[in-house]
Amino acid sequence: MKNNKKNQVYVWPLCTRFVHWLIALSFTFSFILSFFEHRLNYHVAVGIIFGLMLLYRIIWGFIGPRYATFNTFKLSLSELKFYFVEKIKNRYREIPAGHNPASSWYTLIVLSVGSVIAISGLLLYGIQEAKGYLSVLNDDYYMYSDTLLNIHIYASYTLLAWAFIHIIGVLIEQFYHKTNMVFAMITGYKKAKGEDAELCTPKNIVSYIFLILSVWVFYVILDGTHNPFVKSKFTNIDYKSENDIFYEKCGDCHKIYPPFLLTEKSWIRIMDGLDNHFGEKITDQNISKQEAIVIKNYLLKNAAEHSTREAAVKIVASVKDGRPIAITKTLYWIETHKNIPRSAYSDKKIKDKSNCFSCHKNIEKGNTEDINILYHY
Numbered sequence: 001m002k003n004n005k006k007n008q009v010y011v012w013p014l015c016t017r018f019v020h021w022l023i024a025l026s027f028t029f030s031f032i033l034s035f036f037e038h039r040l041n042y043h044v045a046v047g048i049i050f051g052l053m054l055l056y057r058i059i060w061g062f063i064g065p066r067y068a069t070f071n072t073f074k075l076s077l078s079e080l081k082f083y084f085v086e087k088i089k090n091r092y093r094e095i096p097a098g099h100n101p102a103s104s105w106y107t108l109i110v111l112s113v114g115s116v117i118a119i120s121g122l123l124l125y126g127i128q129e130a131k132g133y134l135s136v137l138n139d140d141y142y143m144y145s146d147t148l149l150n151i152h153i154y155a156s157y158t159l160l161a162w163a164f165i166h167i168i169g170v171l172i173e174q175f176y177h178k179t180n181m182v183f184a185m186i187t188g189y190k191k192a193k194g195e196d197a198e199l200c201t202p203k204n205i206v207s208y209i210f211l212i213l214s215v216w217v218f219y220v221i222l223d224g225t226h227n228p229f230v231k232s233k234f235t236n237i238d239y240k241s242e243n244d245i246f247y248e249k250c251g252d253c254h255k256i257y258p259p260f261l262l263t264e265k266s267w268i269r270i271m272d273g274l275d276n277h278f279g280e281k282i283t284d285q286n287i288s289k290q291e292a293i294v295i296k297n298y299l300l301k302n303a304a305e306h307s308t309r310e311a312a313v314k315i316v317a318s319v320k321d322g323r324p325i326a327i328t329k330t331l332y333w334i335e336t337h338k339n340i341p342r343s344a345y346s347d348k349k350i351k352d353k354s355n356c357f358s359c360h361k362n363i364e365k366g367n368t369e370d371i372n373i374l375y376h377y
């Protein structure tokens, strides 16, 4: 492209601007989406765009056009100090065409913290949610879920704060120093001296590949629950064929509560107290001694301690030495449901907090996936 603008340099070619805005937007959107549990697939889909764009920006740092490559970054501390001294002393100073020392450091930190966020997120999807290709890691590493989640969250807040600093810096450039910084990332032109950035065809192709890849991954993730990118390691359980007696007898008054949602001690307490089961008297006529033994064994074998599902692991941790008689009495359940308004239970379809089935699609088949939470109250 020919640059016929006076006193302006073409610094940011289209793809550099594109990656900049996609990183900003995908981060913002996935941050907001993280507050909506049942939108996990959207969060992941947008998060993957963020990760891919970071990867692309890192590759760009090696092969990209002039001004985008890491070897043009100004990283010495004396340069950084000089930059700020000059900024304070001289309002209308000349600015460099490419990255200044502050924005060099800024970009490096975004790429590092961003990578921590993207990698911990991918690992969480596999290890904690047991979904996608990395779900093979769930068995051996489920105990690191909390650590990973903390890393993911703290890194995200760090990046958010960091982005605000960036925005303030750019606004100071725009309105105080009047360098027209905001528009540089839109038009590509900067009021500075230097040579224009140029982009050869192969590098353009790399950019398009990343663009197509991210759009494709986005659709694949949102596409449903069956493709290997999002497929859960845990499929719905057919309790009837697993244990007919348990299914028939314990599914008589209410739908099945999955055994992995209570610990062994709790199930023992429930099975030893059938004569007063939440106000119901379950007699030998309802469930014979023989059947009760079969059910109890099945429950103990499949109790929370023997599962690597997120809910099971967290229930075991929250119950400690206690033996609550209901899932709704575990600290974990109380914590995860504390934001549900009381008025939800006056809804005829829900009525009671024990009516898990009204808010969790297929929970009676052992499905506790976030995307199956129904917010209909």
Ligand code: HEC
Pocket: 249, 250, 251, 252, 253, 254, 257, 270, 277, 278, 280, 281, 282, 286, 287, 295, 325, 326, 327, 328, 329, 352, 353, 354, 355
């Ligand atoms: C005679 C009817 C009846 C039968 C049979 C029955 N239950 Fe229940 N169960 C109830 C009632 C009533 C509640 C209270 C919650 C509700 O209203 O659904 C309850 C609650 C529970 C809860 C607590 C849910 C919570 O709030 O966290 C568990 C766990 C449970 N039942 C397990 C079992 C198991 C295991 C069996 C089979 C051995 C069984 N139930 C058979 C009537 C029954």
Ligand code: HEC
Pocket: 037, 261, 310, 311, 327, 328, 336, 337, 339, 340, 344, 350, 352, 353, 354, 355, 356, 357, 358, 359, 360, 368, 369, 370, 373, 377
């Ligand atoms: C009134 C609707 C409602 C009822 C009833 C309800 N839940 Fe939930 N549940 C939710 C919502 C909403 C969330 C997501 C909370 C959040 O993290 O924002 C949730 C979260 C969960 C989670 C955590 C999911 C995850 O991976 O983060 C589990 C497990 C769960 N519920 C199990 C149960 C069980 C078991 C019952 C019945 C004993 C139950 N729920 C009853 C609405 C309900």
